[in-house]
Amino acid sequence: VIKMGDKTTVVQATCKNGFSIINGSACVDVKNFDMEIGKQCCMEYIKDKIWEYLGFLLQSAQNGFKEGGTNDK
Numbered sequence: 601v602i603k604m605g606d607k608t609t610v611v612q613a614t615c616k617n618g619f620s621i622i623n624g625s626a627c628v629d630v631k632n633f634d635m636e637i638g639k640q641c642c643m644e645y646i647k648d649k650i651w652e653y654l655g656f657l658l659q660s661a662q663n664g665f666k667e668g669g670t671n672d673k
Contacts (some may be wrong), residue, residue, distance in 0.1 A: 601639050606630045609638025613646045621646045 601611050608626040615621075625641040627633050 601635065601642075603635060607633045609635055609642060611639055611642035611646065613643070615650070621649055623649075 601609065604610050604624070607628075607630045608624055610622065610624040612620055612622045623642040623645045625638045625645075627638070
């Protein structure tokens with residue numbers, strides 16, 4: 601977790617498999633900056649992203665990969 605500028609928190613989370621996800625959050629007014637709140641916001645995003653990736657992985661394991669666009673039948 602690092603602070604960038606006066607009001608931005610950046611979090612890099614590295615999974616056990618070595619894959620990294622980076623996210624940032626910023627407040628509107630520098631007087632409201634709180635590194636812990638910024639970290640919590642970033643970690644929620646990162647957790648949601650991991651669930652998306654796991655859903656993709658599960659779907660791929662069950663159905664494989666198919667050619668064509670997402671709307672092709």
